[in-house]
Amino acid sequence: MAATKTQMISRRKFLKLSGALAASTAVANPCRVLYALTKDSGVKNLNEIREVFSACDMCFNKCGLIAQVENDIVKKLDPNPKSLKSRGMLCARGNAGVKQLYDPDRLKYPLLRKGARGEGKWQRLSWDQALDHAAEQLDKIGKQYTRCGFLFMAGTDMQSTFVHQFAEAYGSYNIISHESNCLLSRNRAFLDTYGVMPTPDVLNCKYVIMPGANRFEAIVTPDTMDLMTAMENKSKLVVLDPRFTKTAALADEWYPIKPGTDMAFFLAVAQVIISEELYDKTFIQEKTSGFEELREHVKQYTPQWAEQETDIPAKDIKRIARELAKAAPSAMVYPGRRSSDYEDSTQIRRSYAIVNALLGNWDQKGGLLVPKKVKPGSMHLEAPFYEDNPDDRVDAGMAQMMFGEEGSFKHTRDAILKGEPYPVKGWMTYKTNPMQTGANRNKTIEMINTLDFMMTVDITMSDTAWMADLVLPAPSYLERQDPLSAFLASSTCSGVITRDAVVPAMFESKPVFWIVKELAKRLDLGEFFDYTMDDFRKEQLKKIPEVAKAIKEDGVYNITGPSYGLYKGKPFKTTSKKIELYSTRYKSKGIDPMPVYKSPKSIPENHFRIVVGRNAYITQSASTNNNLLWELQKENHLWVHPESAAALGIKDGETINVKSSAGKVTIKARVTKETRPDTVYMDTGFGVMSNWLTNIAGKGACIAEILEDRADIISGNMAMHETFVTISKI
Amino acid sequence: MTQRKKYAIIINAAKCIDCKACMIACKVENNVPEGFWRNWINVLGGENGSVRTEFQPSQCMQCDDPSCVAACPVQATYKQDNGLVVIDPEKCIGCGNCVTACPYKARYRDPVKKIADKCDFCEDRLQRGKEPACVVTCPTKTRVFGDMNDPADPVAQMVKKEKLVQIVAPHINTRPNIYYFEGTKLLDWAVTPMLPGNVSMPREFWKTVSTVK
């Protein structure tokens, strides 16, 4: 890829804002009341508007919002300026939330499958019929295959905790979240280095290097906004990404790194920092363990060597390493979020964690922080004991160091397909859509076809619901009362937010809290859910009464004040009580104690590596059918570099075949220099099977169809960048 | 006596991340029909072959010499005392003259209401004491809204302190009330408006202006 090797963009000159204004963007307080209603200003008759606080649920960020309600209709969602984590903003998806509420494609009543799985023939049931049926299946499967024969999977949602509690009361250990398709390998790496998953203080950082993450498109609050504010304040952003994302477009420097080689880059950065002694010696001595081993280990990883691996010139690697060290401790390797990319994705993130340690940015302004947080209480659940249950989760032991409470979607699916170590025959999903987000859709279908019973609770007929036997309608976030939820927000510390119903639930939709309570009653587990949401919240607030007051008045509770310098002299929660550059724990488990670089598999001739990503208008598969967001993007395309397209005779906009060992799709090509010649890309969330998603049915292609299902060896996180595809004219 | 307002927006395009929150917020606030937008983001480069480098938000500029007003045969479009150029839905006959008369392509014919429509800086919100929807929702606060006639207002201060520029059409200067930070790259998307033959335009319109201010 000689063509991309030296390509780099360095062009952004920041336009300075005056002091007062720059300050007002740093702290969110944009909603000044500007103009009072005056009689002589030709005022029209305005309807009365009721304002109700809530929290957005169009993605996981939970941005504070104020719903504008007119005659019991939610007309508009405005950002809540008091919400410090969201810096008083709502993104495009947040604004489109009204169309999650008022969506003609919503599920309206319980449905029972009538035809074959996935055929789309349904029969309407009453809630009583639906719940009786579900309870009967839960009971039957539990008796026949043990309680662990039923798998529970809940997405990121403030009520998912009740699905987990139900699973515990019911007696299954097989509970998985969406996270093993997302960020577990990142968590693993930082946890095993620092003993905790730190939060990046982007706002105060002077030099951010962002490998892979696309923070201006894949919005994470407050990082997205803070990154812009930091850049306004002259901080530097360097992006490593095979795609020219909007983050790359706005960065000071962009390097189209060869996919899968980020570890080589950071080991070389470590080599430069160590060999040139650019680190803080006291910090290294006091706070880290294994420095000598690391020094020896990285000797082999010179910038010259890394240039061959990464396609990034050695002189730039060296310069960036020095610049980082110079800006330290207010410099960071941004940890990123989704890390479901390679089979060694934990080790790749270990290399980020290690460079951060060398920069000495732990607990420093502009570094990696662990903000103060409040911990709402919870209802204590004394889970019953089921004698016939197996010893462990069905995916136990399939990864070297899996998070027991999260599991692995990939490994669970493989275990179910094999029927080993024991059969799992039932599945409940809540607001998660593995049919679209779990690599290898055909395998997911195969797994579903081995089940006796599958039920899905969701707002619309997702592809996962489409495959289920029983589909139960849930209300949107604007129609329900939720428990309190604590969040972390780096430099602005953290806080708590909650939701009350802005308007009553529409159709026959019921919150999952109500659903599990009803199921529990029918299964003689009613005693475990012997409380209302109000009781639950009271319990949560017991020790934090100030939270209730703030939430009532401002719609959010913020802990403010600096969140750095909080851990001076405190030991780390690791084996050595220090930051583990060298992990003795890994060593004892036969895992490389320091990241050892292996070149990614080379791309076979006439093949391309396909990568996963996002833009700011979609939350994977959960929002592509939204009436408003659909206007911004009606289908997805395969990004192909012009050189590669020309070699194959493919024109922009032409429909082409994309094939891997997992499956085959047709999709239109987007011929663009915004990706490397060896890398192709498509957005997630299209090519749906469910034709109840009327805006996007028949549009674009599903990336899960062609992604092969590999896993990170350490954490069991899905590895989605290990797939090679061929593309061809039709 | 309350002083006359002169609403304006100042845009620092270097801060825009093209998230399109402002476009959806506007659409919801103002019931803009499918396929139409009151505000937009111009992207340099883009689709085929070239790469994006800057995102530039825009909308109706509430011009001081609005060609849309001149082009309206029934005076349905007019400029208010507070600087906003608005459309009287009772009067508008939906002829579309103003749509082609705008050098910024800020107007559309609403296929539902069958009248012309465009951004009015969310006048309803202003009357409720709120800033325009696009302004408040923006993650990076790319737009700053305010009253140029109030010396204490941030926009009035920024006009004094910062180097600002405007986007002006090649052949006419409608004297827009949207300002951009100097250094904004894309200042060339305004077009020569198509004015209906039977509309007589004041002579000052036809001055040749290349850059402004």
Ligand code: SF4
């Ligand atoms: S980032 Fe956007 S979609 Fe996510 S919670 Fe915030 S407003 Fe909603």
Ligand code: SF4
């Ligand atoms: S931008 Fe166009 S529509 Fe708006 S006032 Fe100026 S000429 Fe009229």
Ligand code: SF4
């Ligand atoms: S909301 Fe702000 S950042 Fe997003 S597109 Fe609009 S102006 Fe740009």
